[in-house]
Amino acid sequence: MKKMLSLLLALVLVLGMLPISVSAEEVLAYGYGWNVEWVLTDDGTLTIYGAEMNDGKPDFVPPWIDFAELICKVVLTEGNHRVENFAFTELPNLEEVYLPETLESIGASAFGGCPKLKTVYIPAAVDYIARAAFAGCASMTHITVANDNPYFSTVDGALTNKEQTELIQVPGGASGSYTIPASIAVI
DSSP: OHHHHHHHHHHHHHHHHSOOOOOOOOEEEEEEETTEEEEEETTSEEEEEOSOOOOOTTOOOOTTGGGGGGOOEEEEOTTOOEEOTTTTTTOTTOOEEEOOTTOOEEOTTTTTTOTTOOEEEEOTTOOEEOTTTTTTOTTOOEEEEOTTOSSEEEETTEEEETTSOBEEEOOTTOOSOOOOOTTOOBO
16 A cells, blocks of 8 residues: 555656647737736637727827737627727727727727728727727628617617617728618717
């Protein structure tokens, strides 16, 4: 029994010295700016940490813009309340955006000029979306709004106000024609 326990202990010690391969993304860049912390990993994910994104006027250039070509996915963590004007504009390879349930507003041209962005989900707490927030998103086919959002809704993939009387944005990548619903009074 003593030999068996010694052998088992030796085996555990040897196995403990072996390198363990862990799959983790490598950090390409990180920083602090616009009142948030940000991290860009080698899989193209830009993660934003912080509550109140602020563009630091008069400098409207986001701190991650030098890495625009590398950004494929944007993740705003829970606790973020705002996407600032021009925050993620002109990201040529951006395909995915994850907005937190705590998000309340999306600024002007926040995702403008992102030709590969296909869809976006608008959380329930969003009460303000600036004009041209998704302008120039040539691949966007659908905008989805949380059912319990009291300010916005979706009609055939297009963004409208909750009453469906104002057409805010038809996705730029929607194919075919779009029939404006009879309830729409303002475009």
